[in-house]
Amino acid sequence: MGLFSANLLLQLLGLITAISVATYLYLKHVAYHYWSSKGITQSEPVIPFGSLWPVLTAKKSVGQLMSDLYSKFKKNRIFGIYSFHKASLVVCDPEVIRFILTKEFRAFQDRGIYRNEKFEPLLGNIFLVEGLKWRHLRAKFSPTFTTVKTKNMFSTVRKIADNLSKQIVKEINRSDLVEMKDLMAR
Incomplete structure (x- = not known):
């Protein structure tokens, strides 16, 4: 044996x-x-x-x-x-990235990043989703971010960013610890 x-x-x-x-x-x-x-x-x-x-x-x-x-x-x-x-x-070249994401998306759908939207819903964003879900989100967002609309939004976003920056400086002057959750909720 x-x-x-x-x-x-x-x-x-x-x-x-x-x-x-x-x-x-x-x-x-x-x-x-x-x-x-x-x-x-x-x-x-x-x-x-x-x-x-x-x-x-x-x-x-x-x-x-x-x-x-x-x-x-x-x-x-x-x-x-x-x-x-x-x-x-x-891909390093912005022109190649643009070409892939617009004209050749069918050949480059997989981003290669594991995600589980059930446990981490924030990972279900347009940068990480694939396939038909990406195409659906892109179709929804594309009209929102045209060149003209983005240029029109810039001044508003800049004004809000300046206000946030001033508020953060005020909070830092009051205390060394700044609670960002409370600050962002205002």
Whole structure:
């Protein structure tokens, strides 16, 4: 019985090793060459974490990582990153962003950001939603933010921002602690 279980254990260990080696080779030679095979500059991935290694080791937040990658690749109009095995495209050029969000949206619907609107309703905004919901929100908001309407709103928004700034200065002069919730409710 002992010889049978030792043989089974060796076979299981061999199977795990073979799967691990196959996964490593797939990631190294196939998955992590997706962007370079298309002629797109990419960040250097760490197997099996992709571009997320600094985030997973708590050296950087996602925002810091993206800021650093943007600074590194800002000369490029676009560049590629990897979230584990999933390839993601980062667009730096405002003209390309405008083109994607208006004319080529069907090909670029997925923002690659996990969200659960049921638990975090504020994540259901026009910047994060996808597909038909995005199209519906965009159709609702587009007439609101035409160039003329935005220019007309600017003076009102500026006046409100100036009033808020003055009120914050008054609150700071009264106390070092400013309760923003109360201030914004006024």
